[in-house]
Amino acid sequence: MTPRRRRVGFIVPSSNTVFEDSLARSGLAAQAVSAHVARVPVRMISAEADSLGQFNRAAMIEAAQRVADAGVDLIIWAGTAASWLGFERDGALAADIAASTGVAATTTLLEINRRLALLGARRIGLVTPYIADLEARIVANYARIGIEVAAAERLDLTVNTDFAQVAPGAIAAMVDRVAVAGCDAITITCTNFAGVDVPAMTATRTPVIDSVAVTIERALDARLPV
Numbered sequence: 001m002t003p004r005r006r007r008v009g010f011i012v013p014s015s016n017t018v019f020e021d022s023l024a025r026s027g028l029a030a031q032a033v034s035a036h037v038a039r040v041p042v043r044m045i046s047a048e049a050d051s052l053g054q055f056n057r058a059a060m061i062e063a064a065q066r067v068a069d070a071g072v073d074l075i076i077w078a079g080t081a082a083s084w085l086g087f088e089r090d091g092a093l094a095a096d097i098a099a100s101t102g103v104a105a106t107t108t109l110l111e112i113n114r115r116l117a118l119l120g121a122r123r124i125g126l127v128t129p130y131i132a133d134l135e136a137r138i139v140a141n142y143a144r145i146g147i148e149v150a151a152a153e154r155l156d157l158t159v160n161t162d163f164a165q166v167a168p169g170a171i172a173a174m175v176d177r178v179a180v181a182g183c184d185a186i187t188i189t190c191t192n193f194a195g196v197d198v199p200a201m202t203a204t205r206t207p208v209i210d211s212v213a214v215t216i217e218r219a220l221d222a223r224l225p226v
Contacts, residue, residue: 005034008219009067009075009103011060013042015160016192019078022212031220038067042079046158047133055081060093061100068101077107078191078215084130084137087113087145108215112187115209116147125178125186125206126152127171129163129193138189151181160192168197179206191215 008028012019016039023035040059064075075097082090090107097105116124124142126149128135139149153174157163171194175186179202186202188195188210195210202208 005029005032006074007034007036007070007072009036009038009064009070009072010215010219011038011040011063011067011075011077011079013079013160013192014039015043016078017161017164018192018194018196019212019215022196022216026216026220028216028219033220035219036067036070036072038063043160044158045129045134045160045163046131047137055079055085055089057093057096061096064097064101064103064105068103072103074219075101075103075105076111076215076219077105078212079107080109080112080189080191080211082107082109083141083189084134087141106218108191108211111214111218112189112209112211113145115214116185116187119185119207121147121184123148123150123182123184125150125175125181125183127154127174127178127186127188127195128152129155129157129166129190131156131158150183151178153178163190163192164194166193168194171195172198175202175208179204185209187211 028035040063067075090109094105094107124147135152135154142149175198178186183206185207191211196212198208200208
């Protein structure tokens with residue numbers, strides 16, 4: 001009998017198109033990993049109450065339970081809302097998903113911050129498609145854990161499908177502009193942003209941590225603890 005592939009469940013924003021395209025190009029199948037996706041309703045990304053409320057626990061748990069029906073070995077919330085809502089939310093969410101489904105869980109943001117910790121990063125660059133209010137919240141959240149955002153670039157977009165239309169070259173240019181600040185690492189924070197096609201190292205040898213790339217890498221690595 002052929003050994004069963006490792007199955008990974010992903011929860012994605014409903015209007016996200018970049019993440020699944022990246023999954024299709026990632027080579028998961030060649031490494032005996034199958035991907036299974038559930039969606040939560042997300043269309044706009046802003047500081048308005050109705051936008052912030054899209055990322056509620058009940059919707060996430062319901063999506064996790066649906067994807068858990070596929071017999072997955074790991075569930076990942078492929079979203080970065082906790083970057084502005086508070087990092088602790090994703091730690092709690094991963095624990096709640098595990099408790100409600102019996103499946104280990106993590107999130108994109110937890111994996112980004114895990115990577116920053118491994119690098120010992122204390123000064124980072126931040127690249128997002130978001131508005132100034134959300135960028136400021138992200139900067140403040142990193143300051144609370146002792147990480148300075150030394151430089152940031154944003155696009156002031158709010159419609160999630162618009163994020164996906166930004167060309168990788170434009171994102172790479174944003175990365176290059178923040179790299180001059182002398183960062184320990186640069187994060188591309190958004191899973192509907194084509195940062196996966198941006199080089200993982202800048203010309204100045206600064207590591208680039210892309211949200212989509214780090215999420216897929218976690219799915220591929222069965223050895224990492226959650």
